[in-house]
Amino acid sequence: MAPYHIRKYQDQDRETVIDIFTKGTLNDIPSCFLHLLKQPRGFLLLLGGPGALFLESGSYILSLLAFLGLLAVLWWVARYPFSSMVDHALHTDMRDIKKFYLRDRGSCFWVAESEGRVVGMVGAHPAQEASERWKNLELLHLSVDQEHRGQGIAKSLTQTLIQFAQDQGYDNVVLSTHALNYPAQRLYERLGFWKSHEAFDSLKWKMAAIPFLFYKYAVSSSS
Template identity: 70%
Template sequence: MAPYTIRKYQDQDREAVIDIFSKGLLTHVPSAFFHLLKQPRSILLLLSVPGALFLGSGSLLLFLLALPGLLVFLWMAARYPFKCYLSHALHTDFRDIRKSYLSDKGSCFWVAESEGQVVGMMCACPAQQGSREQKCLELLNLSVSPEYQGQGIAQSLIQTLFQFAQEQEYDAVVLNTICFNYPAQRVYEKMGFWKSHEAFDSLMWRLVAMPSFCYEYSVPSSL
């Protein structure tokens, strides 16, 4: 296991951070595709469209071509929300990471560094909780390079965030993770998070039947 350190983001980290963020986000696409395949509407689509084309045209070739075409369509549908999220992030908060996360004491951006290389990242900012009375910090975009996973880096990043939340007198830490991201869910639950509810981040996620699991962690008082 290579030694690593957790530190705040620096401007020279940008290229590595964007690479980790982009690749980490898009690794969810295969799982999203298989999740989408299991949905009743997808099963109905895969069964009904080829059959209807065959009955309507009598063409076996059309029947055989319909299924792979529908699978490609479902792959693109599963990939689309992640591509949109990535594009939006790169044009908003990730466009100027320092301004977005390090210009206010209530936000922060950390990286994990091993042998001079950035291998993990995580950011956090005040949560938008509407009328909620608690002061909440939202954990965002936790990602570790695949070759460095399983070494406790994610847990160290989260522990750093807990310390930050306590120093900034937050009451709780909240986060959203996609419903089929089981490895992340196990890490969060191991670190003391509990699942509060399920929600769809937008209509786009609802259309592809991919809810987020919302987790919460109660920050211990520093007193």
């Protein structure tokens, strides 16, 4: 296991950070596609559509083409939420990481570096949904390069963010992750996060049948 250390983001990290974020996000598409295939509606669509066409036309070729076409549609449905997530981030907070995360004291962006190479990342920013009662810090874009997973890097990045939240006087750390991201869920729950609620983030995630899980970590009770 190669040693690593956590430090603040620098401008020269941008290309690698964007690459890790993009690949890490799009890497979940196959699991989403399989998830869709296991859904009753996906199963019925793949079998019922070509089956009905065969009964109507008696053509195996038309039925096969319909089956392949429906597979392509389901792949697009699985890919669209993740590609949209990447596109949205690259046009908002990830467009200028230093300006968005490092301009104010209440936010930050860290990278994990191993052998001179950035291998992980996480951002912290005041939660957009302001609360009159609580001061919440949102964890964003936690991701680790595929080759460096399983080394405790994601845990260290999250703990760094929690310590930052304590130092800055936040009441809670909040985050969301999609329901198929089981490794992230296990990590957060081991670190003391609890699931506050579950909801579909938007119509495109509802089409993919993937809800988001919203987690919270009470900083004040741990300090």
